[in-house]
Amino acid sequence: MSNITVKIEYDSDPGNPRTEWDNAGTMVCWHNRYTLGDEQPKCDPQEYLADLPEDTLVLPLFLYDHSGITMSTGSFGCQWDSGQVGFIFCTPETIAKEWNGDREAAQKCLEAEVKVYDDYLTGAVFGFVIEKIVECDSCGHHEPEHIDSCWGFYGHDGSLEAMRDHVEPEYHAALEAAWDNR
Secondary structure, rough: OOEEEEEEEOOOOOOOHHHHOOOEEEEEEEEOOOOOOOOOOOOOOHHHHOOOOOOOOEEEEEEEEOOOEEEOOOOOOHHHHHHHEEEEOOOHHHHOOOOOOOOHHHHHHHHHHHHHHHHHHHOEEEEEEEEEEEEOEEEEEOEEEEEEEEEEOOOOOOHHHHHHHOOOHHHHHHHHHHHHHH
């Protein structure tokens, strides 16, 4: 398949997973320069937390802001460029409905939601293009012929596997080589 070209590229227009996906958690953020998460309340964070139902699962959200932003549920440990920006929460009702009351499973889901949102914030969203190089009958030039493409693969971990699931097995080796060379 030497006439096949696979390119891995950054997705230049990824969908915001907080607005375009169904999420179990609600991400609430306070920042004076960025609009982050699902809600940006005007009230104090402690006031907001006080209004949540008892036994709500709440995880802190930390932001590191230095030549770009990145978000995590764990502290970045930099007193100048990072700090808590808000929290993500899941109500007891949602935990009961989605995970039969399993708070550990709910916490893993919230952490995964933050990871995907971080991939979005940091630009770690990818796509691929598969082309076959064909010779033009009339002029002899080699032209690319589109075979397949897909965008919206979030994160460095798992994107290659998701792309592999999307394409025919005959393209797997070329896709893996393109991923390694991205």
